[in-house]
Amino acid sequence: MEIVFATNNRHKLEEIGALLGKRFRLLGLQDLDISTEIPEDHNTLKENASQKAWFIYQASGRNCFADDTGLEVHALGGAPGVFSARYARIGHPTFPEMEPAAGNIRKLLLEMEKIEQRAACFRTVISLVWNGKEHQFEGVMSGTITREPSGTKGFGYDPVFRPEGYELTFAEMDLSLKNQISHRALAVEKLIDFLMQM
Ligand code: ITT
DSSP states (O other): OEEEEOOSOHHHHHHHHHHHGGGSEEEOTGGGTOOSOOOOOOSSHHHHHHHHHHHHHHHHOSOEEEEEEEEEEGGGTTOEETTGGGGGGSSSOOOTTSOHHHHHHHHHHHHTTTOOOOEEEEEEEEEEEETTEEEEEEEEEEEEEOSSOOOSSSOTTGGGEEETTOSSOGGGSOHHHHHHHSHHHHHHHHHHHHHHTO
């Protein structure tokens, strides 16, 4: 079965490709020669996932899905949440000289410097547009924000997120372990269950 993943993030493509395995032929935007930036200008993960999936469904004419993910820190009222990708660039830009993921992590650790309560979660919403109809799937992984970045694997906030029940951050884990337990894996499991019935 062929399906398009509407993302510009190569790490996500790799993670979801590994999760879907051989059952599906996963096409990225490069395979379709689509190089436009996908819009995501809403204030919720659900709306952004939906916007991305419909945009590529209409551009490609193929069944496709998109994921929108946010890191929610409880002591920060759920921030950065839907603004996770542009956290360090919101308002007065912080660390403009750094590459985005490093700047986001620096800002987060600074905001949390005096905060003892470090509970957080990653939330992924996947929107699938299948034959012109939309379906959504959600996955949540709880954990804590560390005081220092640790590890070089993964991407985004992985170096400062330690999932519940583990001593390692996501960036210290092999991709295969992250893929067994992550927010994205949980959402993809539901996506696969759905696709298997098609
Ligand atoms: P697309 O919209 O093209 O899919 P993106 O990188 O913009 O790619 P999101 O809007 O979903 O993806 O991501 C929001 C932010 O959360 C972004 O900074 C990511 O680096 C980060 N993020 C997403 N999934 C993550 C994960 O599994 N581990 C760590 N950080 C993650």
